[in-house]
Amino acid sequence: DIVMTQSPLSLPVTPGEPASISCRSSESLLQSNGFNYLDWYLQKPGQPPQLLIYLGSSRASGVPDRFSGSGSGTYFTLTISRVEAEDVGVYYCMEALQTPYIFGQGTKLEIK
Amino acid sequence: QVQLVQSGADVKKPGASVRVSCRASGYTLTGYYLHWVRQAPGQGLEWMGWINPNLGATKYADKFWGRVTMTSDTSINTAYLQLDRLRSDDTAMYYCARNTHLDYWGQGTPVTVSS
Numbered sequence: 001d002i003v004m005t006q007s008p009l010s011l012p013v014t015p016g017e018p019a020s021i022s023c024r025s026s027e028s029l030l031q032s033n034g035f036n037y038l039d040w041y042l043q044k045p046g047q048p049p050q051l052l053i054y055l056g057s058s059r060a061s062g063v064p065d066r067f068s069g070s071g072s073g074t075y076f077t078l079t080i081s082r083v084e085a086e087d088v089g090v091y092y093c094m095e096a097l098q099t100p101y102i103f104g105q106g107t108k109l110e111i112k
Numbered sequence: 113q114v115q116l117v118q119s120g121a122d123v124k125k126p127g128a129s130v131r132v133s134c135r136a137s138g139y140t141l142t143g144y145y146l147h148w149v150r151q152a153p154g155q156g157l158e159w160m161g162w163i164n165p166n167l168g169a170t171k172y173a174d175k176f177w178g179r180v181t182m183t184s185d186t187s188i189n190t191a192y193l194q195l196d197r198l199r200s201d202d203t204a205m206y207y208c209a210r211n212t213h214l215d216y217w218g219q220g221t222p223v224t225v226s227s
Contacts (some may be wrong), residue, residue: 039213054213100173101159
């Protein structure tokens with residue numbers, strides 16, 4: 001199975017400041033079609049996860065443009081350009097290249 | 113709009129089986145794979161498997177092989193997860209989610225396994 005490693009696991013951020021989360025996979029997530037099968041999710045307190053970014057860098061429908069995804073192969077980054085109070089929760093990366101799908105451990109973002 | 117509505121909370125004894133339902137609305141179930149993901153209390157997310165409702169094909173995580181069954185009833189646009197021989201560490205929130213990139217999620221079904 002692919003191993004997914006996120007860092008940091010805890011991320012205190014001041015509103016209006018940028019934030020970034022990294023995700024590393026034990027195998028390349030770049031498929032022959034040129035797409036990276038790496039997704040990002042946010043789980044707000046008491047809610048199911050919601051899709052933020054798919055295929056490494058494509059924003060899901062309705063996701064604010066302050067969220068962006070980058071990276072390729074085995075190293076990926078989720079960046080929030082200016083953190084807002086509503087962004088608190090746990091962020092997960094997930095590989096969708098092969099089964100079993102594997103999630104990262106999660107990064108808890110909190111407001112300072 | 114797309115919605116996945118899951119069945120309510122359940123409490124089971126060790127060794128019993130649980131069946132969770134996931135009713136799709138706003139789209140046809142057969143149009144997308146349907147995944148099941150669980151989350152133990154205070155823990156991260158764990159993928160359990162998928163079903164292709166169009167063909168009935170399934171793919172399960174090895175960890176659950178032999179204990180899990182995913183089915184669907186396309187006449188009522190509903191998918192089901194059954195987990196057998198429950199243990200205390202199966203206590204978790206169980207989610208259904210649509211499509212390869214899990215673009216829509218159900219609200220979750222809490223399952224408690226306790227004697």
